[in-house]
Amino acid sequence: QKEVEQDPGPLSVPEGAIVSLNCTYSNSAFQYFMWYRQYSRKGPELLMYTYSSGNKEDGRFTAQVDKSSKYISLFIRDSQPSDSATYLCARYGGATNKLIFGTGTLLAVQP
Amino acid sequence: GAGVSQSPSNKVTEKGKDVELRCDPISGHTALYWYRQRLGQGLEFLIYFQGNSAPDKSGLPSDRFSAERTGESVSTLTIQRTQQEDSAVYLCASSLLTGTNEKLFFGSGTQLSVL
Numbered sequence: 001q002k003e004v005e006q007d008p009g010p011l012s013v014p015e016g017a018i019v020s021l022n023c024t025y026s027n028s029a030f031q032y033f034m035w036y037r038q039y040s041r042k043g044p045e046l047l048m049y050t051y052s053s054g055n056k057e058d059g060r061f062t063a064q065v066d067k068s069s070k071y072i073s074l075f076i077r078d079s080q081p082s083d084s085a086t087y088l089c090a091r092y093g094g095a096t097n098k099l100i101f102g103t104g105t106l107l108a109v110q111p
Numbered sequence: 112g113a114g115v116s117q118s119p120s121n122k123v124t125e126k127g128k129d130v131e132l133r134c135d136p137i138s139g140h141t142a143l144y145w146y147r148q149r150l151g152q153g154l155e156f157l158i159y160f161q162g163n164s165a166p167d168k169s170g171l172p173s174d175r176f177s178a179e180r181t182g183e184s185v186s187t188l189t190i191q192r193t194q195q196e197d198s199a200v201y202l203c204a205s206s207l208l209t210g211t212n213e214k215l216f217f218g219s220g221t222q223l224s225v226l
């Protein structure tokens with residue numbers, strides 16, 4: 001079982017839709033969870049991070065962690081064509097200092 | 112510099128040749144990471160540097176892969192006797208090693224194509 005599992009998509013939504021992106025993880029020792037956004041031919045950039053359980057909101061983006069079910073989510077409200085990118089979830093923690101990424105979900109927001 | 116810089120941005124090589132990829136991290140960042148991203152896939156961890164030492168090189172796929180870092184700055188990833196399956200984007204990232212929440216800053220990567 002991979003440490004972080006993510007549906008690769010692609011996911012296509014109309015402009016203005018609410019987008020839900022999800023990941024599951026296997027090791028309950030993980031503490032920090034991140035969402036990175038990657039535009040085509042670019043390196044990933046940090047979008048949001050959360051610690052332990054709960055919600056974190058930043059503008060149109062909300063990150064949610066449910067440690068009881070080992071589930072992490074990213075919600076995008078009022079999605080825009082500029083949100084079209086690959087979204088990668090990641091976990092940090094455990095025995096070594098390294099980020100482990102999911103496979104990424106390709107999102108396309110249609111104008 | 113302003114961000115993580117990687118060179119070359121593109122590299123085409125013939126099977127069996129050696130290649131060297133370079134990463135210039137953000138000044139002052141003590142941690143440096145190499146990841147590999149195959150087409151349509153996620154990021155695969157290769158190696159992590161803390162200063163000039165590599166506490167975790169568990170992701171290097173084979174002994175054809177090696178990396179070094181000098182002066183707590185520039186890092187080079189070397190692939191010897193390249194194979195077609197080595198074709199991928201090689202991404203470098205750096206961070207301030209806080210020991211808690213690692214915010215990685217990535218370069219744009221080196222697209223390696225092995226013919």
